[in-house]
Amino acid sequence: MDSTHSADSHHLIPYRAYVAVWLALVSLTGVTVGVSYLDLKHAAILVAVVIATVKCVLVILYFMHIRYERPVFTWILVTGFGSFGIFLLLTFADYFYR
Amino acid sequence: MLLASRDIVQKTDEAWYWLAGISGVLFVGIMATLVYFVFKYSRKRHPQAADIHGNLKLEVTWIILPTIISVFLFYKGYEGFLLMRNPPENAYEIDVEARQWAWTFRYPEGGVTSSELYVPVNRPIKLNLTTPIDDVLHSLYIPAFRVKEDCVPGMWTYMWFEGDKVGTHNIFCAEFCGQDHAKMLSLLHVLSQDDYNEWLDKKIADRFKPVEAAGAMNPDSDEINACDAPRLYKTYCASCHGADGQGGMVEGARDFRKLEKWKQGTSILDIFKTLTKGVDGTQMRAFPNLSPWDRFAVAHYVASFAQKGRTDSTLEDCAQLIAEYKLDKPPVVERVFPIDAAMEEMAAEAANR
Amino acid sequence: MSGSAAIPDDAGHPVPDAHPGHHDIMPYDPVGARMGMWLFLLTELLLFGAMFIAFCMYYIQHGWRFSLGSQELSTAMGGANTLVLLTSSLTMALAIAAMQRRNTRLSQQLMNATIVCAVGFLVVKAFEWGGKFAHGLYPTSDHMAELSQGEQIFYSLYFVMTGFHALHVIIGGVLILWVKRRVTKGLVTTDRLVMMENVGLYWHLVDLVWIFLFPLFYLIG
């Protein structure tokens, strides 16, 4: 059972690391709300999505431990997000040119 | 003409023959090889199999060859497609409305409509397709000209073709649309220019029958009944004024059941004028696309929402209005005529002179 | 069980089975279980992804009318909910970290905090939706029918997407309650933690979806 145990308990991440990530997430939320008051027209949605993506990566890497999992997990994620991205892009090929 | 529809047919068929030819050769080749191997290397003749793992050169060859063929065939299809999606600018435009389960073709001249499509020969025809917002998808398909396009609610799509000889062809609905999908058929009549003119003249004459006061004022007259006022009202008025004339579907749309404060009067003739000219400063627009008989029919229908208290007009008033708008003789309908055809005609006239 | 017990562990070596002879009990394979969970999360992602695709395409078609709709939504409420969810994500991650350190009591308290956040989120959401309904802004309402098509589709998407998200919050909350019970009963321990980790992953996914929903709906006005 020892080896099973070692399979399960990866890095013990210090509590304060989680809190630091949380602080970063909260401040990014503040930034995205703040930016929304600037009059950016259609760029607003792009900025919002970029900030959201950064937040998303933080959550995935630290809260969801992907940084400490083996590489195959990253590949699984890349496949999923990549497919979504490609679906989105290819659908744009219709709507942009309508 | 730079692009003619017979080129659509030709390009499409050409692409098809390329596809069928290359596919056929490959298919027969594969199957022949298969049969040959099965006989040549049957266990009886060839008891010990060779030990071959693979061959990189062969693999690369049969990756690159199909890729080249694919790109070539893609291009062949693209050529015809380019033609199909770029109608000539001087194309004769006809609007198509599909609904369960019938086609309505609307011509540019004076709102003429028909349920079968009539077009002049040797003239590019552009069809603008749509479906009413509460209907379902349809697809107009003319196999003889290899063209097809869906009719989508709330959207305009298009296609074009050109008939190169006089004849009649099938029109199908190709997008599944329910119970009578298989019966949603129509015909395409390609007519000579003269026959087409004759047909159009007759349709226009039917549509712009000179108006007489007695018929226009009597809601039960044959002419009024022929106009199908309920359908016209539903199509053009109900979205703002409501199915029961209650108004208020958009801000300021009048309630036809109450007769207070009508800006331009409440009589049949007043409503007719409103339909003809619209109301300035409001969303009420004019409806020149409706024939005079249509407008009288709608006016009667609108007036019927409020039975009591309406001021009636007399036959004399009506006669006066008919004279004012010159409704007693058929109007001159402007023909949509391609520039090059007009030039040719003028040249011919000049030559005759 | 020796045959299928050939679970490669982290190093790729087979792990001897804890229950030899019992075919129907699979060996404990935390990496496999997490992998399964991640694959499941991908399906959730694509499920919301389809709705995000719809959102983007309609945004292209209706652009500024979406902004009109967005102005009607309360940034304060949305922002508050964002903070609540982020905090709940933190407490859930900390709860797992506490379990890894064999601190069961702290872990349970942190899970309680997570559930409180979940309930708080739902309460704010209920007020928000309630406000919309009170203004006659709900599907099939007359007021909704009078709006422009762009605003109609914006609110349709708003109700559907935040609705599905709220459903996931509820499911996630129930899962956390369930896993907390298992911790209490001693079924989830530091050595067999994967069940709790997977619930945690699910909860973070709920957070992830909201991270995108919040700016797209509340901040484009």
Next chain:
Amino acid sequence: MSSADTAPALPKLSYLNEQKGLKSWLTTVDHKRIGIMYLVMILIFFVVAMLLGLAMRLELLHSGKQFMEGTTYNTVMTLHGVIMIFLFIIPGIPAVFGNFFLPIMIGANDVLFPRLNLASWYFYMAGAVLALISVALGGVDTGWTFYVPYSGATDANLLIPLLAAFLLGWSSILTGINFVATVHRLRTPSMGWFDMPLFVWGLYATAWIAIIATPVVGITLVLVLIERFMGIGIFDAAKGGDPILFQHLFWIYSHPAVYVMVLPAMGVVSEIIPVFSRKRIFGYKFIAISSLLIAGIGSLVWAHHMNTSGMANWGRVLFSFLTFLVSVPSAVKVFNWLATLYKGSIKVDPPLLFAFAFLFLFSIGGFTGLTHASLSTDIHIHDTSYVVAHFHYTMFGGVGTMFFGAMYFWFPKMFGRMYKRSTAFVGITLFFIGFNCLYIPLFLAGLNGMPRRYADYLPEYASYHAWSTVGSWILAAGILTMCVNLLQGVRKGKPAGPNPWGGSTLDCDVPSPPPTHQFEHVPEMTHGPYDYHHHTTEEVTA
């Protein structure tokens, strides 16, 4: 099933009879038993849908109404499509043969999540039961594509069939998750990625599509339900929605779904051809990787289904190009199979004949697919009976044929008995003749403009339809022969022994039928999955 132990040469105990009684089946977590349970249900639904198909052909025997009204025909057509696609061909090979053989072929005793596996079966059954309930309520007439706005407008009860499709989607998602995780975690330690049998590669690629694409269609169908029952108009043009977006979301799943169907079938072909030509598969890595490429590129081509839908012209061009590209990995597979036969030692047994039938029919399906990828020709033949024929050549001629091919190949392993060889040949021949007689006329009718989903047709198409209907009878006779042969084989076939075809994959090392617990020890990979020379080389070194 337990009658299997009467024959002397069969193993006394196998997964079939180690436990007895219906309950032991319904609560089993054994991947082999779950595979058999899928097999039974899938065959039942196949026969039902086949009868519906025969009824449609009979209605179309002559022009004019025979015995079905428009709506009745549309309902029968929808049911035929829904059952064949969601209950037969999508789960078909993965759920039956994947469940049974994937763990055995990678040297595991079960899938990674056995209870989830059973849950998938119950999801399948729940979907199936709902589908049957919807039939009892009068069926639906929307076509299996459930296109809006018609699916929002029809009078038919849509709630139950859409829920059924949703549940069936979950069934295949869960199976997909199970397969991917199993391949990653449970391969016997000595088996590297490129030591896996190609059938496993096919299943692996398929499972990925199921995971990635199925949720998209799942939520789309739910959105249609929400639109219909709660008045939220996501796709309703009157409320600012776009009906074409539904088609995008629908085909994002439903086009890759055809690869979900066909990749496992190609995997079976890749197993059969080397075994019967006693020769290592040619270009193993190319076949394996082409499976992934087909899955990958195949996910990017969905909008060629919408070539006339009114989407933007440049979108159509892009998707046409991508569609052409997907033909390349398919071609690579076909060429490699051919090369495998070269200098082999070929014995034409029934499974190999099925593989040849697959090559013939699927090639026709593939080549006619090019006419759909090509922009201008597709505009002409889109939504005509040409599509119907093309689709049936790939799906039925390809996947359906290989479903039966897999049956005839693995039947001895699954039941420990052999079917009648001569009857098998009769069955395949009838199947093959009937199939071509049924669908070739539809190609021709389509080229001449016969639209699809028509309950009736103009007299000029009469002869095509008459031929086609006659073909449907021959085809049905062939399928009947094939099924009866197998059923008789289950009951009184001769014992087959552990390795009747002389294969080299791990499943050939376990008894037929296998015991519940198939591997007592962790199996060692002493030779590759297609290494038919290993006996001789071992003897030589000894």
